[in-house]
Amino acid sequence: MRRDYEYIVLGLGGWGSAAAYWLSRRAGADVLGLEQYELGHVRGESQDHSRIIRLSYHTPEYVELAKHAYRAWADIERDAGQQLVLRTGGLDFAPRESAIPLASYSGSMDAAGVPYEHLDAAEIRRRWPVIKATDDIHGLFQPESGIAMAARGNAAHLRMAREHGATLLDGTPVEAIHPRDGEIDVAAGGVMYRCRRLIIAAGAWTNGALTHLGMRLPLRVTKEQVTYFATPHAAEFEPGRFPVWIWMDDPCFYGFPVFGEPGPKAGQDAGGLETDPVTRTFEPDRAALGRTIAFLEQYIPRALGPTIYTKTCLYTLTPDRDFVLDRLPAHPEITVGVGGGHGYKFASLMGQILSELAIDGRTERNIEPFRIDRAILQLENPPVNYMV
Numbered sequence: 001m002r003r004d005y006e007y008i009v010l011g012l013g014g015w016g017s018a019a020a021y022w023l024s025r026r027a028g029a030d031v032l033g034l035e036q037y038e039l040g041h042v043r044g045e046s047q048d049h050s051r052i053i054r055l056s057y058h059t060p061e062y063v064e065l066a067k068h069a070y071r072a073w074a075d076i077e078r079d080a081g082q083q084l085v086l087r088t089g090g091l092d093f094a095p096r097e098s099a100i101p102l103a104s105y106s107g108s109m110d111a112a113g114v115p116y117e118h119l120d121a122a123e124i125r126r127r128w129p130v131i132k133a134t135d136d137i138h139g140l141f142q143p144e145s146g147i148a149m150a151a152r153g154n155a156a157h158l159r160m161a162r163e164h165g166a167t168l169l170d171g172t173p174v175e176a177i178h179p180r181d182g183e184i185d186v187a188a189g190g191v192m193y194r195c196r197r198l199i200i201a202a203g204a205w206t207n208g209a210l211t212h213l214g215m216r217l218p219l220r221v222t223k224e225q226v227t228y229f230a231t232p233h234a235a236e237f238e239p240g241r242f243p244v245w246i247w248m249d250d251p252c253f254y255g256f257p258v259f260g261e262p263g264p265k266a267g268q269d270a271g272g273l274e275t276d277p278v279t280r281t282f283e284p285d286r287a288a289l290g291r292t293i294a295f296l297e298q299y300i301p302r303a304l305g306p307t308i309y310t311k312t313c314l315y316t317l318t319p320d321r322d323f324v325l326d327r328l329p330a331h332p333e334i335t336v337g338v339g340g341g342h343g344y345k346f347a348s349l350m351g352q353i354l355s356e357l358a359i360d361g362r363t364e365r366n367i368e369p370f371r372i373d374r375a376i377l378q379l380e381n382p383p384v385n386y387m388v
């Protein structure tokens with residue numbers, strides 16, 4: 001049994017499966033991926049039919065990164081021979097004075113040269129009669145937005161990583177990490193592995209992994225949820241007729257056309273209660289579901305119908321909601337990635353960047369905003385702002 005690898009990836013969720021894939025494209029059989037649960041499990045952040053992918057973002061840096069995210073998805077789509085992104089168009093809409101100003105989104109897209117349309121309420125109602133936009137509402141429409149097919153994307157990254165030679169082990173929790181003399185001992189599932197470079201893509205368990213290195217980040221793990229509704233008007237919510245959407249106010253809601261289940265999906269962003277990834281339950285939060293239903297009753301009532309199911313899922317929130325994507329200052333041979341509750345759209349790109357940091361020690365992409373030593377991550381109780 002082989003125990004010595006050049007690269008180990010800790011965690012094979014959305015970002016880790018992508019990291020294993022991108023590493024394996026360059027390093028083949030020198031890649032080992034370790035996952036504590038079964039591959040494709042539902043205890044983390046990445047396993048559902050759909051996640052929103054969009055160029056529309058609040059800073060030009062994210063918009064630029066999102067352009068590269070589409071390219072990374074296109075690469076794995078070609079390699080895997082499978083569609084993983086579905087463009088539906090995306091509507092960001094809100095009252096004129098909203099908690100999340102649309103101006104930062106339009107300004108960022110202007111700066112990054114991304115085309116979009118600014119729509120008033122009448123135009124929103126004309127294009128999507130199912131959206132009951134009152135006259136104080138306006139929106140931004142970006143045609144490239146759509147669905148990143150999360151479960152399918154994860155499976156594609158894992159399958160192709162194996163095809164490129166990687167070894168992926170499930171049911172193998174990492175229990176200890178010891179960097180020494182330029183190498184790293186990684187104890188997992190009762191076996192001691194060794195590598196030269198380690199990528200930590202542990203989502204809600206990140207601090208559990210960093211503890212072995214004497215580190216802790218001010219992360220907050222919440223139990224979030226999305227609900228599929230069996231609307232009797234499903235045809236009006238098919239992709240092509242209905243976009244992905246985000247309500248840019250506080251509370252912030254978002255939703256999808258019909259995809260993967262026989263009805264549209266909606267949920268509240270960052271509306272969940274704090275939890276622990278190990279002791280969490282899978283019980284839906286009735287109050288959060290009530291808030292989502294009340295929003296839909298007001299603005300998209302024809303989306304409602306009997307609940308097909310509510311799916312719970314974790315967010316790993318940084319205080320500023322920016323990612324962590326960096327090599328550890330004290331151990332540059334170890335790289336960490338954390339998605340901040342909006343990272344799936346970037347999963348393949350993040351895997352590519354993590355692999356570049358591990359192999360080359362650098363990346364062409366601008367990851368400066370995601371430094372692990374940024375000031376807010378040094379605070380024990382930092383101020384938080386999730387409305388971005």
Ligand SMILES: Cc1cc2nc3c(=O)[nH]c(=O)nc-3n(C[C@H](O)[C@H](O)[C@H](O)COP(=O)(O)OP(=O)(O)OC[C@H]3O[C@@H](n4cnc5c(N)ncnc54)[C@H](O)[C@@H]3O)c2cc1C
Nearest residue numbers: 011013014015036044045046052174203313339343344345
């Ligand atoms: C309800 C919901 C809706 C979302 N909507 C969107 C959206 O529309 N668009 C978007 O871009 N993003 C969205 N996100 C966020 C996005 O899904 C996450 O940012 C992304 O999936 C994070 O992936 P990850 O790999 O960091 O975490 P995970 O997928 O949770 O992977 C971490 C993995 O590490 C494993 N692990 C941890 N510790 C160990 C250990 N010690 N040993 C071995 N394995 C270990 C875990 O078991 C897990 O499999 C949403 C998230 C949720 C919950």
